Amino acid sequence: MKQIGGFQSWCLGVTLQLIIAAVLHQGFATVAPPTAAPYKDPGRPEKGNYQVNGTNGTACLLASMGLQLNITFNSVSQNKTVQDVVNIQPNVTKYSGSCDPDNATLHLSMDAEKTNLIFFFTLNTTSNKYHLSEVSLSAAWPDMKEPFSTRNRSLNYLQGTLGYSYLCREEQTLIVDQYLSINIFQVQVQPFGLTKDEFGAAEECQLDEDDMLIPIIVGAALAGLVLIVLLAYLIGRKRSHAGYQTI
Numbered sequence: 001m002k003q004i005g006g007f008q009s010w011c012l013g014v015t016l017q018l019i020i021a022a023v024l025h026q027g028f029a030t031v032a033p034p035t036a037a038p039y040k041d042p043g044r045p046e047k048g049n050y051q052v053n054g055t056n057g058t059a060c061l062l063a064s065m066g067l068q069l070n071i072t073f074n075s076v077s078q079n080k081t082v083q084d085v086v087n088i089q090p091n092v093t094k095y096s097g098s099c100d101p102d103n104a105t106l107h108l109s110m111d112a113e114k115t116n117l118i119f120f121f122t123l124n125t126t127s128n129k130y131h132l133s134e135v136s137l138s139a140a141w142p143d144m145k146e147p148f149s150t151r152n153r154s155l156n157y158l159q160g161t162l163g164y165s166y167l168c169r170e171e172q173t174l175i176v177d178q179y180l181s182i183n184i185f186q187v188q189v190q191p192f193g194l195t196k197d198e199f200g201a202a203e204e205c206q207l208d209e210d211d212m213l214i215p216i217i218v219g220a221a222l223a224g225l226v227l228i229v230l231l232a233y234l235i236g237r238k239r240s241h242a243g244y245q246t247i
């Protein structure tokens with residue numbers, strides 16, 4: 001009891017010190033730069049629905065997803081490299097794009113064109129499989145010492161089959177390079193082979209299937225257990241019957 005009390009007062013002391021430090025820190029913010037993790041969790045991003053139309057006016061690319069940028073850049077206010085996690089807000093995002101027989105783009109822009117995110121999909125017309133092959137981001141935020149710009153043309157994410165949509169309920173992280181990764185939530189996308197203004201049948205991602213596997217394994221194990229108990233009971237009953245008969 002005494003030990004716990006001691007621990008509690010130690011905690012209280014530490015907390016007080018932290019509060020005092022925080023208060024002091026407010027006053028001397030310009031003197032002592034913060035050492036803690038610079039980014040604050042922005043929460044789950046809202047889901048956006050994006051549609052690119054072909055020349056005949058119907059949808060040729062459909063995407064529905066929540067997007068979060070995890071970006072490393074040189075901060076003016078903190079005078080050092082920081083990592084920031086930023087949600088893309090669908091209600092202030094403009095979208096456009098293009099559709100060609102074997103490639104398609106989705107172009108998202110925010111902050112009056114100061115942030116531009118482009119997804120480039122490729123279709124292999126031999127295997128009839130598509131994938132996200134390129135991502136580029138340019139951003140000129142007030143806190144950036146120099147404009148951010150990156151592009152990776154050798155990616156292989158969101159693989160699907162022509163005529164089907166790619167679906168993933170689990171969160172996925174698309175690593176673009178060492179300065180940028182994109183967290184993508186509840187994605188359904190189809191960059192090729194749309195017939196109406198709606199998604200084709202969904203092909204579920206591996207992550208979701210793995211998720212489904214666990215309950216199946218647990219269920220099978222339980223069924224096995226029930227069977228063993230049942231067998232044991234039946235055998236036991238037979239033995240005791242045999243016992244009675246010999247007496």
Ligand SMILES: *[C@@H]1O[C@H](CO)[C@@H](O)[C@H](O)[C@H]1NC(C)=O
Pocket residue numbers: 054055056057058060194195
């Ligand atoms: C529109 O064009 C696409 C190819 O770009 C085609 O697959 C689709 O059937 C066309 N839709 C209509 C209504 O003509």
Ligand SMILES: *[C@@H]1O[C@H](CO)[C@@H](O)[C@H](O)[C@H]1NC(C)=O
Pocket residue numbers: 070083085181183
């Ligand atoms: C952002 O990326 C870094 C690695 O570059 C990782 O440690 C961190 O967990 C990521 N944050 C989020 C919210 O994805």
Ligand SMILES: *[C@@H]1O[C@H](CO)[C@@H](O)[C@H](O)[C@H]1NC(C)=O
Pocket residue numbers: 079
């Ligand atoms: C920023 O940091 C560098 C060293 O990391 C230092 O030389 C420079 O004076 C700092 N600039 C400001 C404005 O604090």
Ligand SMILES: *[C@@H]1O[C@H](CO)[C@@H](O)[C@H](O)[C@H]1NC(C)=O
Pocket residue numbers: 046089091092
């Ligand atoms: C966009 O949505 C967010 C909440 O998700 C809200 O805070 C913001 O005011 C909205 N902006 C506009 C321009 O509607």
Ligand SMILES: *[C@@H]1O[C@H](CO)[C@@H](O)[C@H](O)[C@H]1NC(C)=O
Pocket residue numbers: 051052053095096097
């Ligand atoms: C495509 O058409 C739909 C419905 O007609 C519209 O909501 C959407 O904004 C169009 N997409 C683009 C990129 O203009």
Ligand SMILES: *[C@@H]1O[C@H](CO)[C@@H](O)[C@H](O)[C@H]1NC(C)=O
Pocket residue numbers: 100101102103
């Ligand atoms: C996309 O496809 C069109 C038509 O096939 C082609 O002209 C264009 O060069 C392609 N774009 C890229 C970046 O491969």
Ligand SMILES: *[C@@H]1O[C@H](CO)[C@@H](O)[C@H](O)[C@H]1NC(C)=O
Pocket residue numbers: 124125126127
């Ligand atoms: C398309 O797929 C075929 C069969 O899987 C493969 O041999 C070929 O290299 C692929 N083409 C491209 C450009 O990736």
Ligand SMILES: *[C@@H]1O[C@H](CO)[C@@H](O)[C@H](O)[C@H]1NC(C)=O
Pocket residue numbers: 152153154155156175176177178
């Ligand atoms: C681009 O992505 C590929 C595949 O994820 C990776 O191997 C490569 O290092 C990336 N390029 C850069 C410049 O980071």
